[in-house]
Amino acid sequence: MDCNDSDREERLLDLIKRGDRNAMQDLYCRYVRYLTAICGRYIPDEDNVRDVMQDSFLKIFSSIKNFQYRGKGSLKGWMTKIVLNETIKSVKQNCQFNFTELKNDETEIADDIPESENIPPQIIYKLIRELPDGYRTIFNLYVIEGKSHKEIAALLGIKESTSASQLHRAKAILAEKIRNYINNYSLHL
């Protein structure tokens, strides 16, 4: 029940604020998979994911004393924000945003929309990780995180038009990857 989950979470938070190490581990175990998936969408290298996750959890535990519980989902949302910040920070440090103007022949997406509904999430996750660095970041920020081009531009230090054009390119690449996967999967059936 939502009430029980919420109460349980709030109690867990109180314990963590008092320095209960078991409670901290409980929190870690509860959310590490979800948070790793967020980080992994942006960073394909596992070692980098580990580093970012470690930094993120250290930051979570160091600043959790200032966190005010505001109901179910508030803790998850707060932790997600921290992980995203650390992830974007790492991406900006390590990735080269080689944005080039699209050529005309690349602006068109293929007419057939990829049929992604039958593709398992872990495959989508894998395919997204295969996108080139800059495109992957913008695709994640726009499609998954729901940020606007204006916000993306501010976050990454690029122009809005660049964000828009790169998203267009990212979608095209991902769509191609999905189609290739479906084709390969069909061939192996």
Place this chain on the structure above:
Amino acid sequence: MKNDWLKDIHDKMTDFETDGPQNLWEEICSQIEKTDFEYNRRSGKSVFSNLYRLAASAAAIAALVICVIELLPLYSLQSRSDLIAGNDTETTDKTVDPDDKCENFIIDNTDPSSTIVSAISLKQAIAHSIPPTPDHHCAYEDTEKNPNSVTEDKTDAGNTDLKTNASENCQFYSDSANLFRTKPYDIGRHDYGRNRAIADISGRQRQKVSVSVFSTAGTGSEINRKSISTASASVAGPENSKWNDSPLLGILTYNQGLEVTDDVKHHLPIKAGVSLAFRLNERIGIESGVVYTNLTSDIYQGSESHYLKGRQSLHYVGIPLNLKVNIVSWKGFDIYASAGPMLEKCVAGSYSQSYILNGNSTGKSSADVEDHPFQWSVNLSAGLQFNINSLLGIYAEPGAGYYFDDGSSLKTIYKEKPLNFNLNMGVRLSFGN
């Protein structure tokens, strides 16, 4: 339509989970411990703990202020009558004999507590602006140096018929002279608590420089004695004499039959110094340094209209040596004990006095204090320090000091009360690594 697949991807990725990095939790744990992550302490701090620290700070500051206010007023000590000789003096009628090594005295032994030094010796002393010193038991030396003054004095003395008793008078003169000297008022070694700025270099885990600033909070002293002057001075002189040459005699003369007051007020000692502490281990350290002490005393003698006012200022330099033991540290409070000896020396002193007759100033004199004794003492104190933050702490050190006889003829409060209690309070700044 085109964007349906994007929505599908969004929905699938929003709650997607994957395996976390292996052994990540162990690495996080070790990182927390490694960096002395104060998460457990700070995250567990509640609003109540903050209030507790605030209340403790406020209480400590209030105690500091109250102690300073309460202990500032001076309190009376015993009479200074023993500073006044009058031991075994004989009475009157002594013949003036300038060849005697001692001056002439008029002695009234009816009231041992009130004695008079002869006009001659007093006038000489005053004329030369040199208060008689115990080292100068007689004014004979003055006489020799200034024969003219002797003649003048004798003239003013009129037809006084005096006899001298050399040894007794010398002793009497010496003791009586203490009335007007600087040395008897060297009360200052009474430790009223110390006011000092001390820079400690003490290390805990690592070397830290500590600067402590004291506020003086201790016990002052005031010696007040009232009596009726029964001086039977038979000095005759012009009635309209302004007593400029002998204001002290004038004071004594005018105060005959009046209530006179011997009042000594000892101001709180002011100390400043630098100390260095070396930590031998986590608990024990040795502290030494240099301490300067200033002792000021005010003297008031006479009645309301005719009186002598003097001020003595003494300067001591001392070297303490203390063993400091940290007893317990708990929640920002440190309790420690400190004990050790201190050797001080009076390096300079001065005394000045002014004379008031009928409300008018009739003379002033000043001189240096020549006796510079050593003063040994031992101190034992306990200290309580509250650390407001990593930089600032306030502390109080109640303690006791025993002051050994300095072997001089000076009469100080330590000779009557060798054991003195004091309370030192201050602020200590710690900075450094």
